[in-house]
Each structure stands twice: as C-alpha cells, then as structure tokens.
Amino acid sequence: MTQAGVASARTSSEQLADIVPLVDDEQWESPSACKGWRVIDVIAHLAALAHEAVEPPTPDPSWPQVRERYHDMRVDERRGWNHREVIDEWRRYTPRQLELLEAGQKTPQADDPVPVAGLGTYPRHLLANTMAFNVLCHLRYDLLAPQGPLPFTVPAPTDELVAPAVEFMLAGVPQMQGHDLDAAVTEPLVLDLTGPGATTVTILPAEGGHAGLTVTPGALGSTQVHSSAADFICWGTTRTPWREHCEITGDAAVAEPFLDRLDII
Structure with missing residues (x-):
C-alpha cells in the first residue's frame, strides 16, 4: 500500500x-x-x-x-x-x-x-x-x-515527501497522454532520478494494438536521462524546461522526443 x-x-x-x-x-x-x-x-x-x-x-x-x-x-x-x-x-x-x-x-x-x-x-x-x-x-x-x-x-x-509524488507521476506516464507519448518512445529509455525520492525506471515502448508504454523498475536500456527526483517534479510537469535539469547519456535522439512531449498533469 x-x-x-x-x-x-x-x-x-x-x-x-x-x-x-x-x-x-x-x-x-x-x-x-x-x-x-x-x-x-x-x-x-x-x-x-x-x-x-x-x-x-x-x-x-x-x-x-x-x-x-x-x-x-x-x-x-x-x-x-x-x-x-x-x-x-x-x-x-x-x-x-x-x-x-x-x-x-x-x-x-x-x-x-x-x-x-x-x-x-x-x-x-x-x-x-x-x-x-x-x-x-x-x-x-x-x-x-x-x-x-x-x-x-x-x-x-x-x-x-518526494518519493510518493514521483511514484504517482511514473504511474501516470503510460496513461495521461495516450498514444501521443507512445509514439515518442521507440527504444527502452531509462530515467535515473537521484537525491530525495531517488528511483531508476525504464520506459519500454508500446507493443502495438491498445497497449501503451510500460514503466518498469531498473535500468534496462543504454540511453539514460539523469536528473534529481525533485527536479523531475518541475520539468516533468513542464514548469521548467527539461534541458535545464537533465543529462542524457547514450543516444540523445532516443530520449529527446519523449522529453519534449512529456507533460504530467
């Protein structure tokens, strides 16, 4: 619970x-x-x-x-x-x-x-x-x-304070924006969130049909987005640009479409 x-x-x-x-x-x-x-x-x-x-x-x-x-x-x-x-x-x-x-x-x-x-x-x-x-x-x-x-x-x-808020945000990633966000993830993308509320998850691409993105624990991809969890609350809701907070390792072309479209309400 x-x-x-x-x-x-x-x-x-x-x-x-x-x-x-x-x-x-x-x-x-x-x-x-x-x-x-x-x-x-x-x-x-x-x-x-x-x-x-x-x-x-x-x-x-x-x-x-x-x-x-x-x-x-x-x-x-x-x-x-x-x-x-x-x-x-x-x-x-x-x-x-x-x-x-x-x-x-x-x-x-x-x-x-x-x-x-x-x-x-x-x-x-x-x-x-x-x-x-x-x-x-x-x-x-x-x-x-x-x-x-x-x-x-x-x-x-x-x-x-931060971990429960981030948990909700990650639960919302596959649901809030639907297929618009699905199209932005073509390969596994790791979110590595540090500091208070730290967690690491991988966003897996939709598999077709009505299935959407999947958020699963751990780092399962070579492209990673690094940010503090507290900053994720800010940029994940588009209050500030993600580029002010995030470091990408791996293929930026895999991460940027997702980061540009993500807008958690």
Whole structure:
C-alpha cells in the first residue's frame, strides 16, 4: 500500500498551512507560477480537489474533457469568492480528504481501480500519492520563490515527501497522454532520478494494438536521462524546461522526443 503517500500529503499540507497566515492580500492576488492562476487560485484548486474528494459532484457531460481545463473551470467558479472564503474551504475539507485517503489504504478496497477523469485509472491506495504530488508541486513550484512569488521557505525536500509524488507521476506516464507519448518512445529509455525520492525506471515502448508504454523498475536500456527526483517534479510537469535539469547519456535522439512531449498533469 502507499501509506507513505498519506504521510507525504499530510506533511506538505501542514507546510502549506504554516505559509497561509504569512500571505497578505496583495500577495494573494499575485500571479503564481501556474499559468493563469493567482496565488489564491492555487489554494482554490486544492480546496476544490479536497471538496470533491469528500463530496463527489454528479458528473455533468458539459464539463471539459481535458483535465487541465476542468481544473480551470473549478477555479473560475471560485473567482468571485474572497480570500477568506477560499481558505476556509481548503481548511475545512483538507483534513477530511486525508481521512478518506487513509481509509483507502485498507484492504480489500485498497486495490479497487478508480478512474480519474482525464488522468487514467489507479488503484485506490495510490490516490494518496496524487494529493502528495499536487500539494508538494503547487506549494514548492507555483507558490514559493524562486519560481513562485512568495518569499517564504519550507524545509528541504526529503525522500518521504518526494518519493510518493514521483511514484504517482511514473504511474501516470503510460496513461495521461495516450498514444501521443507512445509514439515518442521507440527504444527502452531509462530515467535515473537521484537525491530525495531517488528511483531508476525504464520506459519500454508500446507493443502495438491498445497497449501503451510500460514503466518498469531498473535500468534496462543504454540511453539514460539523469536528473534529481525533485527536479523531475518541475520539468516533468513542464514548469521548467527539461534541458535545464537533465543529462542524457547514450543516444540523445532516443530520449529527446519523449522529453519534449512529456507533460504530467
């Protein structure tokens, strides 16, 4: 199970809770590093995710099918709220979201497949890692300097924080972009991620038909992409260019099409 995902999500949420009282009204209105969203909009996004986890809405066929546009819609619904209303929603629903994710670690429901619209299907226990990823990524790369506008600091990232977020990202690689990303991998490609959250995996090409990419542990190819795991969270979501963080050994022509197209949501 991914009990570590719950712990990571809880720690990042606590770190965000420590930052929130330090932010003034002008800073809440500042553009975040997440394109099109103010700082307060990032909190609105996390609040919306928590609210939906606790009180799932009835699906509406008119909702955007592209996950990023769906998130924009939810943020737009809250743009008329004042700062306190947005923060209160986040504070009210986040603890309950964590309780649900904790419950999702228990058998037999832990392995139940759960479809996440626009992102793929994941075992229930891995949903904790989605929160770990979301809160860590938005806090450290969209809100806080140097990428974000807020001049506050949090403790350095640890293995316990980063590893669950990276685990979710790697689980999403074969699902989130479909055949567009499949076409970018023609030979085994190794991702060698170092530092906190370190892991090494190989991305194997799709074998045809409806099969997609496969992510498997270990280094099974001669072309390798080397980066820190913490930086992978940044460049793997296209917040910064991969060329600023990655070293390729082997055949760059094998790695570059994948790196150019990868965009984890």
